[in-house]
Amino acid sequence: MNRIRPFLVTLAALALLGAAWAQTRGGTLVAAWANPVGLDPHATSAYYSYQTLQQVLETLVDFDNEQNMVPKLAESWTVSDDGLTYTFNLRSDVQFSNGRGFTADDVKYTYDRLLDPDTASGNAWRLGAIDSIEVVDDYTVVFNLNTVNTGFLGKLASGSPVGIIARESVEDGTIDTAPVGTGPFKITDYQPGTVVMLERNEFYWGTDANGTQLPYLDALELRIIPDDSVKRSALVSGDVDWTITVPPQALAELDARDDVVVDRSAAPAYWYIGVNTERAPLDDVRVRQAISYAIDRGQITEAATFGTGVPTQDPIPSVSAWAFDYAPYEQNLAQAQALLEEAGVADGFDMLIMPTTEYEESIRAAQVIQAQLAPLGINVTLDTREWADWLDTQGQGNYDTFVCSWNVLLDPDDFFYAQHKTGEVFNFTGYTNPTVDDLLDRGRQETEFADRYAIYEQINREIVNDAVYIYLYNPGNIQAYAANVNGYTARGDQTIRFVSTYLD
Amino acid sequence: MSVTTPSMRDVQEPADRGRRPVVDFARRFVRHRLAMVGTTIVLLLVFVAAFGRMVAPYDPLAMDFTALFAPPSWAHPFGTDEFGRDIFARVLYGARISLQVAFIAVGISGTAGVLLGLVAGFLGGWIDELVMRFMDVLFAFPAVLLAITVMAILGRGVGNAMVAIAIVYIPIFARVTRGAVLSVRGREYVTAARALGKSPFGIMLRHVLPNAIGPIIVQTSLSLAFAILAEAALSYFGLGTQPPDPSWGRMLSEGRGFLQQAPWMGIFPGLAIMVSVMGFNFLGDGLRDLLDPRTNRN
Numbered sequence: 001m002n003r004i005r006p007f008l009v010t011l012a013a014l015a016l017l018g019a020a021w022a023q024t025r026g027g028t029l030v031a032a033w034a035n036p037v038g039l040d041p042h043a044t045s046a047y048y049s050y051q052t053l054q055q056v057l058e059t060l061v062d063f064d065n066e067q068n069m070v071p072k073l074a075e076s077w078t079v080s081d082d083g084l085t086y087t088f089n090l091r092s093d094v095q096f097s098n099g100r101g102f103t104a105d106d107v108k109y110t111y112d113r114l115l116d117p118d119t120a121s122g123n124a125w126r127l128g129a130i131d132s133i134e135v136v137d138d139y140t141v142v143f144n145l146n147t148v149n150t151g152f153l154g155k156l157a158s159g160s161p162v163g164i165i166a167r168e169s170v171e172d173g174t175i176d177t178a179p180v181g182t183g184p185f186k187i188t189d190y191q192p193g194t195v196v197m198l199e200r201n202e203f204y205w206g207t208d209a210n211g212t213q214l215p216y217l218d219a220l221e222l223r224i225i226p227d228d229s230v231k232r233s234a235l236v237s238g239d240v241d242w243t244i245t246v247p248p249q250a251l252a253e254l255d256a257r258d259d260v261v262v263d264r265s266a267a268p269a270y271w272y273i274g275v276n277t278e279r280a281p282l283d284d285v286r287v288r289q290a291i292s293y294a295i296d297r298g299q300i301t302e303a304a305t306f307g308t309g310v311p312t313q314d315p316i317p318s319v320s321a322w323a324f325d326y327a328p329y330e331q332n333l334a335q336a337q338a339l340l341e342e343a344g345v346a347d348g349f350d351m352l353i354m355p356t357t358e359y360e361e362s363i364r365a366a367q368v369i370q371a372q373l374a375p376l377g378i379n380v381t382l383d384t385r386e387w388a389d390w391l392d393t394q395g396q397g398n399y400d401t402f403v404c405s406w407n408v409l410l411d412p413d414d415f416f417y418a419q420h421k422t423g424e425v426f427n428f429t430g431y432t433n434p435t436v437d438d439l440l441d442r443g444r445q446e447t448e449f450a451d452r453y454a455i456y457e458q459i460n461r462e463i464v465n466d467a468v469y470i471y472l473y474n475p476g477n478i479q480a481y482a483a484n485v486n487g488y489t490a491r492g493d494q495t496i497r498f499v500s501t502y503l504d
Numbered sequence: 505m506s507v508t509t510p511s512m513r514d515v516q517e518p519a520d521r522g523r524r525p526v527v528d529f530a531r532r533f534v535r536h537r538l539a540m541v542g543t544t545i546v547l548l549l550v551f552v553a554a555f556g557r558m559v560a561p562y563d564p565l566a567m568d569f570t571a572l573f574a575p576p577s578w579a580h581p582f583g584t585d586e587f588g589r590d591i592f593a594r595v596l597y598g599a600r601i602s603l604q605v606a607f608i609a610v611g612i613s614g615t616a617g618v619l620l621g622l623v624a625g626f627l628g629g630w631i632d633e634l635v636m637r638f639m640d641v642l643f644a645f646p647a648v649l650l651a652i653t654v655m656a657i658l659g660r661g662v663g664n665a666m667v668a669i670a671i672v673y674i675p676i677f678a679r680v681t682r683g684a685v686l687s688v689r690g691r692e693y694v695t696a697a698r699a700l701g702k703s704p705f706g707i708m709l710r711h712v713l714p715n716a717i718g719p720i721i722v723q724t725s726l727s728l729a730f731a732i733l734a735e736a737a738l739s740y741f742g743l744g745t746q747p748p749d750p751s752w753g754r755m756l757s758e759g760r761g762f763l764q765q766a767p768w769m770g771i772f773p774g775l776a777i778m779v780s781v782m783g784f785n786f787l788g789d790g791l792r793d794l795l796d797p798r799t800n801r802n
Binding site for chain 1: 565566567569572586587742746747748760761762763764765
């Protein structure tokens with residue numbers, strides 16, 4: 001008996017360990033995804049590309065889910081008293097998914113490439129304050145800034161657009177299909193329009209609280225399913241474990257199910273009408289304001305999101321510390337008509353609006369806008385395009401108006417700089433306003449909250465008044481997954497992370 | 505025609521037999537149940553397309569945000585859609601779009617196909633080969649696939665949808681016409697007309713076409729059914745009718761995302777497509793029964 005007991009205890013312990021092991025480790029998560037448009041983090045502007053890269057690339061610093069700055073590839077950092085020099089001490093136990101050790105050279109390489117004018121990256125604005133990067137030793141890197149930049153650390157934490165890449169994938173030309181990073185997964189197969197396959201990065205440095213190596217999952221299969229209702233059926237029928245978007249009309253039904261978890265968080269994001277400021281008659285601010293007065297944002301939000309979004313007239317959600325809630329455009333058709341008369345287009349005009357099949361809510365919003373502008377004689381035609389085509393057309397400026405969203409916006413700078421600064425790559429509307437340009441630079445340098453708030457409040461007012469973006473609503477961040485998916489949370493910063501996810 | 509010999513009367517053309525056959529045909533038509541059901545449906549459709557605007561209780565484009573996804577009721581017999589638009593009104597308006605597209609597309613393909621088939625069948629030889637091989641090439645593609653390809657080249661829109669559908673159905677008309685022409689080409693009255701020195705073009709129009717018209721009429725009726733389906737398919741894929749215009753195919757495609765919450769969004773336009781396709785099919789089948797000499801029960 002005495003001899004048997006230790007044996008039984010050991011057996012029980014092993015069984016428990018085995019159970020725990022089986023519970024967390026292994027398996028493939030099949031996700032209903034949407035089409036990434038290119039995977040070079042410095043070239044793409046597509047939300048689904050960034051979310052794919054989020055599994056592959058890591059940043060020096062990061063935000064936890066409460067928006068606190070936490071270490072990631074950098075263990076610690078110091079900032080000089082004048083705010084111009086940032087010194088990062090890097091982790092020495094990090095390897096890329098190809099097995100090569102990560103060093104300070106990789107940091108310099110990544111950001112030199114991002115900022116190189118030849119790269120023409122639309123994401124360079126995030127780190128424009130960098131003057132030079134010095135590699136002190138393998139695990140120490142220094143950023144010299146040309147000016148004080150209050151949100152600099154936040155920009156370094158702004159997800160996959162600023163993730164560290166391995167130069168090998170640039171040199172062998174796979175950066176746009178299978179970039180190599182230090183993240184929990186690596187891309188093994190990318191078939192545009194069909195699937196992105198990722199495998200566990202066996203060299204991943206991260207561990208959970210018990211010291212078990214992360215990630216738990218063996219693989220991710222990101223199936224590209226463009227249609228929202230098909231995503232829903234795939235989830236309900238068990239074809240996929242997780243879905244990146246949920247058709248809002250199906251929320252009530254999904255909420256009622258036991259086998260599905262609907263995960264919601266506020267999204268630091270906004271939907272808007274982008275107006276081409278270089279095309280008559282939209283180049284006239286009065287015409288843009290007339291449109292802003294003519295639309296009913298409540299109805300647009302209802303039709304586009306079925307009540308999951310919040311109508312807004314400026315970009316920053318009301319729940320944010322940076323909210324301004326500037327709302328000069330209550331629906332007023334008489335005012336809109338008067339503005340059109342002043343602008344010399346009293347009888348209206350023909351206008352294209354470009355939604356995308358990628359986001360069904362953009363098509364619904366465009367249809368409501370079409371109906372709401374009809375009484376003014378503005379004859380709106382929908383120019384619905386497939387996503388890659390849409391992005392191309394937007395990039396060429398070949399549109400009158402479009403409906404789109406900006407996502408993962410953390411600092412007020414994120415809400416305005418790339419979109420509205422003269423000459424920025426992502427300033428697709430061709431907007432230029434010297435006052436705004438100047439304020440945007442000052443906003444980056446100001447350190448006191450109250451002073452910064454005043455600056456951005458003024459920027460917000462200028463942009464809303466110029467109606468270059470006609471803001472519609474702040475969406476919710478909603479994902480749904482099977483009840484056996486554990487260790488996943490819809491994050492407040494909208495980034496999707498499967499590093500601690502497991503299936504049971 | 506004083507030289508007309510008694511033997512010429514023996515080669516009288518069937519199409520010239522005077523009023524009796526028409527009356528006879530009408531009598532048989534009325535007695536043919538399938539044909540009458542088809543005719544009733546088609547007449548109803550034409551009526552709805554012509555006067556639906558006056559009957560419709562609502563503006564089919566008017567959004568009502570107080571009545572989103574309203575189920576069928578007295579106020580909204582077919583319910584409302586995701587914008588609160590009345591589906592009954594939209595189905596009524598959709599009839600005009602569907603019929604318009606169908607008639608114009610079939611009109612174009614019928615005219616082109618009949619002319620090509622007539623020329624190929626009557627003249628024969630290398631012209632026949634050239635025309636019919638080209639038709640074979642078009643015919644080789646599945647109809648909807650070919651229509652989508654044409655739309656991809658021409659661009660979206662209801663006008664281009666008509667052209668695409670027309671192109672798809674030209675070969676069918678050409679084949680049917682050619683077949684009918686071949687069967688009457690060697691008849692005595694054609695030879696007689698030739699002997700009288702009439703021009704080939706005159707013979708084609710005056711003597712060959714009227715006697716080959718039966719299968720063409722049947723084909724027209726069937727093609728109208730196919731054209732309605734094709735327009736619905738193209739609009740379903742977002743290529744045909746553009747929003748906000750109500751087309752049945754478009755409504756079906758919009759309703760697909762809401763089948764669980766608001767099944768009426770898809771059911772009613774779907775029924776409308778089904779009934780109208782059935783109507784034209786019945787009519788076509790009935791006409792075939794009555795016009796085909798092989799099923800002639802005289």
